[in-house]
Amino acid sequence: MKPRVVQHSVDTEAFRNGIHILTATLLVVAILTSVGLPVAQAVLNLVLLAAFAVVYISGSIYVETWPRPAAYLWLIILSIIWVADTMVTPAAIYLVFALFFLYLYVLDIGVGSVFVVVATLISVAVQIPKGVTFGGVMGPAVSALVTVAIFFAFRALARMNAELMETRSQLAATERDAGMIAERQRIAHEIHDTVAQGLSSIQMLLYAADRDLDSAEGKGAEGSAAGAAADSAGIDKARERIELARTTAADNLHEARAMIAALQPAALADASLEGALERMARNFASTSSFQVEVDSEGEAVALPMKVEAALLRIAQGAVGNVVKHAGATRARITLTYGVDEVRMDVVDNGEGFDVAAVESRPAGLGHIGLAAMSRRAEELGGKVIIESAPGSGTAVSVSMPLANNVD
Known part of the structure; x- marks a missing residue:
């Protein structure tokens, strides 16, 4: 049997702590009502409330990882203790407010709602021996409706909060990606404007130098004084272009090193x-x-x-x-x-x-x-x-x- 695991979050933790505080408050109120009861009735009330507290505390620690039947059994035991205490003192009926939240929190929403309806009917039924009043019916019914409304509102807010957190994470990832893209574009522009342009210039200079050498060789082959002069001028021009290409390469290397240095710690x-x-x-x-x-x-x-x-x-x-x-x-x-x-x-x-x-x-x-x-x-x-x-x-x-x- 797989355990029922509740996903923990800040919202879930806050809701669970709220149930703990509500239950503790209602238990204190029910204990104080023992003051006006006969001794035997007061002792029985305290015993039942103590049993309710022990079962609640021992189960609330592990219920989120229990198998579903164990969670059902825990809630049923709490409900039985609550019903027994309502027979001792009418003030115990207020504990149903805490049970409403437990039903909805621990069980599936459908099953939890059924438990809420049943507990509401029990709250009205236990009043029958002493007479059911309009307030005795409306109190549990309104409490049930308010509890269900609070629970659904809380779930909606928790869902919205989760969506906002996810959206914020996506925006942060988008901004980070945008920053990386912008940095890559900046580096690409730097490379284009320096290294790529320099390599293109070097290629053109070497191509022109090669053409000058071919032209000089062709004219030198004529064997005339003019051809020899043209041959010498072509070679000098080729050397000039090669020297310019060497200078451009040196400048390019300096630019590349400067870019690398900019990307590493100073x-x-x-x-x-x-x-x-x-x-x-x-x-x-x-x-x-x-x-x-x-x-x-x-x-x-x-x-x-x-x-x-x-x-x-x-x-x-x-x-x-x-x-x-x-x-x-x-x-x-x-x-x-x-x-x-x-x-x-x-x-x-x-x-x-x-x-x-x-x-x-x-x-x-x-x-x-x-x-x-x-x-x-x-x-x-x-x-x-x-x-x-x-x-x-x-x-x-x-x-x-x-x-x-x-x-």
Whole structure:
């Protein structure tokens, strides 16, 4: 038998908490009515209310994952206790208001509505021995209608909220895609206006130089003084065009390097990864009260630019977290070069934290930096492992494969 699983959300959690508060309030009111009852009747009322509370609390924790028959049984037991208590004191009838919400929340909307109708009829029927009044009929009936209306309104608002959240996510994705497209178009225009135009000019200059050489060879074959002069002039013209092509190629190479530099972190433009990390460490040390050491293990090799950029950004994020949250006095960044991968470890002696608790928070509540580090590594096939515990510092380890990240 498959369990009935209720999808958790902020809306669902709020609705469930509302049912808990309503039930607790109605139980308190029913308990207070024991004051005016005879002793035996008051004791029986308290016993039944205590039983109702125990069954409610024990079931409300697990009912969302129970098989459907178990959920039915739980509601039936609560209903039986409620009916028994209405025989002891009329005030117990108010508990039906909480049961209405439980029927609709736990069961399917159709079955839940049937339970609501049955409970309403029971609320009226238990009044028959003492006489049914207009208020005795309208009270449960209006309560049932109000409960159903609130439930349907809540479901509609929850659905609208979910749709708005989905729309917002789609808009964010669209804006992100639009930004990527705009950036690609900008780079495409840069390439067209520099590299492509330069290559086109080089091609035209070499074609013209080749034509000049052919013309010079043809005129030189005539053997006359004029032909020799034309031959020399053609060769000089070809050399001039070739030199211009060489200059254009050099300019083009400079433009291409400038574009590449614009796409990589500035710290890596004029330094190695280790040098960029040391510069970053000095900057943090000069603006904070703790020291950052940079070390390397293994034979240093030239890494692909995108790997260097990702490692530098991850290191900046990790050390930034140390500055803001760790309360550390020291941190160490270690680069380890392997045959197929490079690993970077950022370790501090700070206060540490509960990794699972932070990662379980909704996005935007304390772990945007951690998520960004993991995302950067995953984009290049790497992974980030964070080890920490309160009072024992933090270690951030990121490994990057090199085989699939060749520039």
